[in-house]
Amino acid sequence: MNYDFKTTEKKWQDKWEETGVFHASTDYTMPKFYCLVEFPYPSGQGLHVGHPRSYTALDIVARKKRLQGYNVLYPMGWDAFGLPTENFAIKNHIHPEIVTKNNIAHFTQQLKSLGFSFDWSREVNTTDPEYFKWTQWIFIQLFKKGLAYKTEMPVNWCTSCKCVLANEEVVGGVCERCGSEVVRKVKSQWMLKITEYAERLINDLDDLDYIERVKIQQKNWIGRSTGAEVDFTATTGDTLTVYTTRPDTLFGATYMVMSPEHPLIEKWADKLENIDAIKAYRDEAARKSDFERTEVNKDKTGVRLQGVSAINPVNGTEIPIFISDYVLVSYGTGAIMAVPGHDTRDWEFAKKFELPIIEVVKGGDVEKEAFTDCATGVMVNSGFLTGMSVEDAKKAITEWLQKENKGHSKVNYKLRDWVFSRQRYWGEPIPIVKCEKCGYVPLPESELPLRLPMVESYEPTENGESPLAPLTDWVNTTCPVCGGKATRETDTMPQWAGSSWYFLRYCDPHNSDALASEEALNYWLPVDWYNGGMEHTTLHLLYSRFWHKFLYDIGAVPTREPYAKRTSHGMILGENGEKMSKSRGNVVNPDDIVNEYGADTMRLYEMFIGDFEKAAPWNSASIKGCKRFVDRFWALQDIVCDGEGYTPALESAFHKTIKKVTQDIDSLKANTAIAAMMSLLNGIYEQGRVTADELKTLTILLNPFAPHVTEELWSVMNFGGTVTEQSWPEYDEEKCKEDTVEIAVQINGKIRQRINVAADISQQDALALVKADEKIAAELEGKTVIKELYVKGKLVNIVVK
RNA sequence: GCCGGUGUGAUGGAAUUGGCAGACGUGCCGGACUCAAAAUCCGGUGGUAGCGAUACCGUGCGGGUUCGAAUCCCGCCACCGGCACCA
Numbered sequence: 001m002n003y004d005f006k007t008t009e010k011k012w013q014d015k016w017e018e019t020g021v022f023h024a025s026t027d028y029t030m031p032k033f034y035c036l037v038e039f040p041y042p043s044g045q046g047l048h049v050g051h052p053r054s055y056t057a058l059d060i061v062a063r064k065k066r067l068q069g070y071n072v073l074y075p076m077g078w079d080a081f082g083l084p085t086e087n088f089a090i091k092n093h094i095h096p097e098i099v100t101k102n103n104i105a106h107f108t109q110q111l112k113s114l115g116f117s118f119d120w121s122r123e124v125n126t127t128d129p130e131y132f133k134w135t136q137w138i139f140i141q142l143f144k145k146g147l148a149y150k151t152e153m154p155v156n157w158c159t160s161c162k163c164v165l166a167n168e169e170v171v172g173g174v175c176e177r178c179g180s181e182v183v184r185k186v187k188s189q190w191m192l193k194i195t196e197y198a199e200r201l202i203n204d205l206d207d208l209d210y211i212e213r214v215k216i217q218q219k220n221w222i223g224r225s226t227g228a229e230v231d232f233t234a235t236t237g238d239t240l241t242v243y244t245t246r247p248d249t250l251f252g253a254t255y256m257v258m259s260p261e262h263p264l265i266e267k268w269a270d271k272l273e274n275i276d277a278i279k280a281y282r283d284e285a286a287r288k289s290d291f292e293r294t295e296v297n298k299d300k301t302g303v304r305l306q307g308v309s310a311i312n313p314v315n316g317t318e319i320p321i322f323i324s325d326y327v328l329v330s331y332g333t334g335a336i337m338a339v340p341g342h343d344t345r346d347w348e349f350a351k352k353f354e355l356p357i358i359e360v361v362k363g364g365d366v367e368k369e370a371f372t373d374c375a376t377g378v379m380v381n382s383g384f385l386t387g388m389s390v391e392d393a394k395k396a397i398t399e400w401l402q403k404e405n406k407g408h409s410k411v412n413y414k415l416r417d418w419v420f421s422r423q424r425y426w427g428e429p430i431p432i433v434k435c436e437k438c439g440y441v442p443l444p445e446s447e448l449p450l451r452l453p454m455v456e457s458y459e460p461t462e463n464g465e466s467p468l469a470p471l472t473d474w475v476n477t478t479c480p481v482c483g484g485k486a487t488r489e490t491d492t493m494p495q496w497a498g499s500s501w502y503f504l505r506y507c508d509p510h511n512s513d514a515l516a517s518e519e520a521l522n523y524w525l526p527v528d529w530y531n532g533g534m535e536h537t538t539l540h541l542l543y544s545r546f547w548h549k550f551l552y553d554i555g556a557v558p559t560r561e562p563y564a565k566r567t568s569h570g571m572i573l574g575e576n577g578e579k580m581s582k583s584r585g586n587v588v589n590p591d592d593i594v595n596e597y598g599a600d601t602m603r604l605y606e607m608f609i610g611d612f613e614k615a616a617p618w619n620s621a622s623i624k625g626c627k628r629f630v631d632r633f634w635a636l637q638d639i640v641c642d643g644e645g646y647t648p649a650l651e652s653a654f655h656k657t658i659k660k661v662t663q664d665i666d667s668l669k670a671n672t673a674i675a676a677m678m679s680l681l682n683g684i685y686e687q688g689r690v691t692a693d694e695l696k697t698l699t700i701l702l703n704p705f706a707p708h709v710t711e712e713l714w715s716v717m718n719f720g721g722t723v724t725e726q727s728w729p730e731y732d733e734e735k736c737k738e739d740t741v742e743i744a745v746q747i748n749g750k751i752r753q754r755i756n757v758a759a760d761i762s763q764q765d766a767l768a769l770v771k772a773d774e775k776i777a778a779e780l781e782g783k784t785v786i787k788e789l790y791v792k793g794k795l796v797n798i799v800v801k
Numbered sequence: 802g803c804c805g806g807u808g809u810g811a812u813g814g815a816a817u818u819g820g821c822a823g824a825c826g827u828g829c830c831g832g833a834c835u836c837a838a839a840a841u842c843c844g845g846u847g848g849u850a851g852c853g854a855u856a857c858c859g860u861g862c863g864g865g866u867u868c869g870a871a872u873c874c875c876g877c878c879a880c881c882g883g884c885a886c887c888a
Contacts (some may be wrong), residue, residue, distance in 0.1 A: 059851075136854090171883095172885095212805085213805060213806075213882090213883090216804070216805060217805080217882095217883060217884085219804095220803090220804060220884060221883090221884080223884090223887065225887075225888090227888080242888080243887095243888070244888060245887095246888080247888065257888090298886090300886085309863090310807075324886095325886085326886045326888090327887095327888075328886075328887065328888090329885080330887090331887045331888080332887075332888065335888095336888045337888085338888085339888090343888065344802085345886050345888075346888080348886095412887075412888095413887090414884090414887050443831080493814075516823090525851095534882075534883085537883085538883085538884095608813090608814095608825080608826070609813070609814085610813060610814055611814080614806090614807080615881080615882090616813075616814090619811080619812080619813060619827075620824090621812090621813095621824060621827055621828070622812090622813060622827050622828095623826060623827095624827070625825085625826040626826080628841095629826085630825090631841095669824085671815085672815070672816095672824085672825080674825080674826090674855090675814095675815075675824065675825035675826075677823090677825095678825055679824075679825065680827090691862080716830085743821080744820080744821040745821095746820090746821085746868085746869075748868070749820095749867095749868055749869040751821060754821070786868085787868060788868095789820090789868060789869085791820050794820050794821075795820055795821065795869090797820080797868055797869065798868090799868045799869095
């Protein structure tokens with residue numbers, strides 16, 4: 001009988017929905033396992049074949065954990081605010097709410113057709129007011145603790161989205177989402193003080209089970225460096241403070257550079273003889289886009305300040321000051337001491353402006369290039385530091401600065417505060433009003449959720465205002481504190497807001513008194529296993545760790561960290577090895593695969609495609625192998641024989657396969673788990689029959705991967721109940737071993753023969769057997785044996801001369 | 802430039818405390834079934850030489866360590882990802 005996947009898969013999906021068999025239990029005495037995948041943005045394009053790669057992998061984990069007796073939470077929801085929906089809505093004159101609803105319906109149907117064991121009773125949606133009520137609540141708590149503040153500052157402005165972007169959203173100088181040019185624009189913006197958590201965000205990584213590349217990428221992004229702040233005195237009497245990671249080179253500082261935007265420039269305006277040239281340079285720098293300004297290989301430019309110079313605190317030398325756009329206002333103090341002998345950028349600048357270069361660390365040739373090696377150099381021309389190693393000199397000079405009150409050690413981070421406002425409609429309204437008397441005032445919690453007003457037009461404005469700004473009826477309000485005139489904040493939150501805490505809501509999704517009950521959070525947190533894309537490492541993953549730590553600090557959640565374990569899947573590429581995209585015409589639609597081959601085959605194929613962590617090209621031809629596997633498994637029912645337990649020929653194979661599949665699921669190697677089951681299946685067909693017990697074992701093993709065909713087989717075989725009610729099979733370590741093994745026989749490391757021996761044979765016996773072999777005996781004839789090696793169960797190597 | 806990763810048959814990929822390279826799948830070749838095709842089943846399939854047993858070569862390139870290297874070390878090359886004037 002052929003396997004009819006179409007009706008069978010639908011039948012079981014309906015049954016799972018009806019019985020709610022995958023709903024997580026609220027029996028908090030059971031051992032728990034919280035298994036999480038990144039919830040999708042329900043785009044108009046529907047599901048991508050990349051989505052099921054992650055969802056299937058953790059579905060396998062979730063299903064196996066349930067069979068092992070855990071209370072498993074494997075939820076799904078929608079990260080539904082965002083620009084594509086808004087843009088589609090604008091173009092087609094449909095409200096974003098409707099667009100979102102339709103997209104979610106489509107996604108839901110697609111996900112259900114793949115048979116994932118999500119707990120649909122806990123579905124969350126970031127655009128649901130009952131959900132974003134709590135997103136707004138968290139924002140208010142941040143505001144109350146001084147971690148949300150509004151400030152005027154230069155921000156990244158996407159010229160196409162007409163909206164500001166967080167630093168994390170600017171990739172290679174262009175907008176992460178649309179690829180358009182990003183320019184600098186001064187705007188008043190809500191900011192979140194993620195920098196306050198920089199140290200903890202780095203340090204706490206140590207105790208987490210994240211794959212190494214995620215940790216490294218987050219650390220690099222946060223960018224901690226240790227150095228010193230040094231106070232130089234300007235000839236105006238002002239203190240000009242710089243940050244440096246090389247305080248040891250202080251004697252080699254021959255000039256200073258301030259960023260063009262440095263505030264002291266304004267202060268010194270009347271003392272600067274060339275103020276016009278300075279202002280012209282600053283204006284030019286301001287006009288440049290981020291991309292132009294940070295282009296690395298461009299020539300150094302700058303202007304020397306005429307009329308003001310600085311005194312090097314360590315030796316009293318008067319040195320010139322420049323402004324140049326290679327110094328950033330937003331990092332350190334916005335000014336540097338330049339040591340051209342030992343910094344590549346300073347060296348280039350010094351060569352161009354013909355400034356003196358002093359060697360203070362021996363080991364290179366500072367006339368040819370900057371010598372930047374810290375490990376081997378010895379201090380020279382450096383007063384009391386001369387003769388020290390770089391490391392010792394750093395300590396000595398920092399102590400000296402501290403003692404002389406001219407500086408101190410200092411840690412800096414590349415991480416910047418998070419720009420949190422967006423000038424768009426389809427996002428959470430920021431629940432703050434501006435009162436003429438009281439300033440910024442949060443809405444009382446009783447007024448949450450603050451809903452989006454219904455509007456006719458939500459097009460972005462050219463002047464950079466939010467589409468909500470013209471709605472005077474909504475904007476004008478009264479101050480919750482004094483009752484006076486006030487206006488609402490019209491910017492909305494970025495898409496990353498709702499996704500920063502959604503995993504908390506799954507624990508208790510219908511709670512109207514709190515983001516989730518204490519009891520539920522105590523039980524479910526932390527997430528035991530979280531899988532998602534590498535592209536979120538410095539965005540969602542970092543943001544949500546920040547929010548979680550904040551919530552921990554105010555006692556709203558019981559754990560310091562949200563996710564105990566983080567893994568990441570590789571991308572599925574198009575058949576031509578390029579990234580899948582409409583414009584490349586290489587997009588594979590998961591619906592087509594499910595229709596043609598069925599969900600089980602699709603799931604197996606996506607897991608079998610290769611190493612889960614690596615990118616893999618789609619290959620239509622290879623799917624057949626998985627389809628054959630499903631059909632051959634189904635056909636096992638035709639060769640079921642009498643008898644119990646495992647047949648002797650296959651007993652060890654079964655134990656080994658159970659072991660392999662069990663371990664491989666836990667280490668995210670579904671590809672080799674499937675290969676092992678294919679091998680076992682081949683072994684069964686070679687034997688020509690299978691016992692009911694054997695079939696039961698294989699069915700349970702395969703169930704997490706191919707849930708439909710396994711349930712159907714279980715049912716037609718009348719094995720009783722359903723597979724989901726069974727227990728995960730156990731293996732016996734002893735029985736994984738074969739009685740006899742084939743070992744390789746090497747002479748001088750080259751294989752000359754293979755022989756069968758008892759698995760537990762001693763070295764002595766093995767060697768005796770080997771030497772009795774005709775071929776080996778002939779090889780050894782007339783040679784001197786120097787060494788004999790035996791690796792148990794693997795090989796014998798005889799070294800001869 | 803800095804950080805991380807990858808490189809294995811025709812092809813996707815297996816194999817890591819150093820121990821039989823190429824598991825499993827695809828494709829291809831041959832056979833069975835069929836009027837025929839598809840599907841299915843059986844056998845073969847790294848390269849070179851040979852009828853053959855077998856021999857030699859073989860994991861990006863060049864060295865090294867070792868009885869033994871895809872795996873470890875040194876030096877390169879290519880590709881992918883991230884960061885990038887962060888002092």
